[in-house]
Amino acid sequence: MRVLEVFLVFLRLGLTSFGGPVAHLGYFRAEVVQRRAWLTEQGYADVVALAQFLPGPASSQTGFAVGLLRAGWPGALAAWLGFTLPSALLMTAFALGVTRVGDVTGAGWLAGLKVAAVAVVAQAVAGMWSTLVTDRVRVALALGVAALLVTLPGAGWQIAVLLACAVIGWRVLPAGKVQEGHLPPVPVSRQTGVLLLLTCGAGLVILPLLAPMSPAWALLDGTYRAGALVFGGGHVVLPLLETGFVPQFLGHETFIAGYGAANAVPGPLFTFATYLGAAQGAVSPALGAVLATVGVFLPGLLLMAGALPLWSALSARPAARSALAGVNAGVVGLLLAALYSPVFTGGIRGPRDLALALLGYAALTAGRVPAWAVVLGCALLGQLIL
Incomplete structure (x- = not known):
């Protein structure tokens, strides 16, 4: 049954995907493109490109879209639940005081997980580069985007450079042929898509x-407002949620403690809102956790489901294909910049970390070890040697 398969795949990703949204995209690619061939490399890149343009949690939106394309609306819900549930439950438990994680900043297992993210993202960048960066113009776009975003990080610059790549691609790159089966049929009509965007x-x-x-x-x-207005991933949601919760629902120290815990659990950082919903005292913790989780994710998922059928139809046109070729090269550059910061700078502290990252990369590429196994192996080795 496709829906159960989607749920189990994304549940495993939700249990093992550390390292933030960029690393999540690498884990997703390993599962849905390389291992299971649910999408082509080009189709996956198109979905990622759309997620980068939309506000909301890019990795969760990508997973939602993959589930939608694989098994319709039930598959979309299964993908979101599977990926979100582990971290949402952990953050709820932390808010209730069931777990006592303390300060995990220097924990060896956490260092190993950060190293694993370096290997996974590096593999994703290399694989997408070989498929999407195929001529001198695209090489220039990818490296130019990476150089710019390394020096000028921020969601505003990301959107600006991807728009520039679209214009350059439209004017310079050939459209290419739309491959048969390039993107599975979207089980949402354009009329329904417009209705979802209006909703x-x-x-x-x-x-x-x-x-x-x-x-x-x-x-x-x-x-809901925080989830609808965030460009650039989970960390950008911090000030918006702080405005909505502090001091109306809880104190600043409680807020910061939850943010630290959110960075130590797998899955989407947006489940920080789950913690806030459970920790506030105005409504019951269970109701608060559910409302906050639904509220922060719902707008991004509505936007993805609404835009996907329009994006699918638009991307089949020659001019749009040329623009999208430029955007895809820019997305590779964006991932390359993120590989440096925050993934590499946050995960590699010295020679041992680098050695473990190289071993993880070798296992993923030469050994073809599944990404989840590399993550668990790096966590274990990190606890032992880092």
Whole structure:
């Protein structure tokens, strides 16, 4: 059954995907492109490119889209639940005081997980480079984007350079042929897609009107607004959530403690909102966790489901294919920049870390060891030697 298969694949990813959204995209590619061939390399790159343009959690949106393309709406829900559930439960438990993680900053296993992220992202960049960066123009775009984003990080620059790549691709690159089966049929009509996009926008108008009625509506409004307005991944959501929760629902120290825990668990960083929903005292912890989780993820998922059928139709046109070829080269450059910072700079502290990262990369490429096994192996070795 495809839906169960999607759920189990993304549940395993949710249990083993450390390292942030860029690393998550590497883990996803290893599973859905290399191992299972649910999407072609080009099709996966198209989905990632769309996720980079939309506000919201890029890795969760990519997984949601993969599930939607693989098994329809049930598959989309299964992919999101599988990937989100482990970290959401861990963050809820932490908020309730069930777990006592303490300060894990110097833990060897956590250092090993950061090293594993370096190997996984490096493999993803190398694989996507060989497929998507195929001529001098695309090499220039990819390296130019990487150079710019290394020196000028930030979500605003990401969007700007990808738009520039689209224009350059449209004017310079050949369209190429749309391969048969390039992207599976999207089980959402264009009319439904437009309705979903309007629904997402309506939430930004209606929820603020409902927020004064009860703490539950206020909680949903704060998390929904944060999820709808974030470009650039999970870390960017921090100030928006702080505005919605501190001091209205909880204190600053409690807020920061949860953010530290969110960086130590697998899966999407957006489940930091789950912790906040469980830790606040205005509604019950269980209801708060559910409302905050749904609120922070819902707008991004609505945007992805609404934009995907429009994106699929647009990308089949020659001019759009040329623009998308430029964007895909830019996405490779974006991942290359992220491989340096924050993945490499955050994970490699010395010769031992680098040696373990090289062994992990060798296992992924030459040994063809599954990404999840490399992650677990690096965590174990990190606990022993780092």
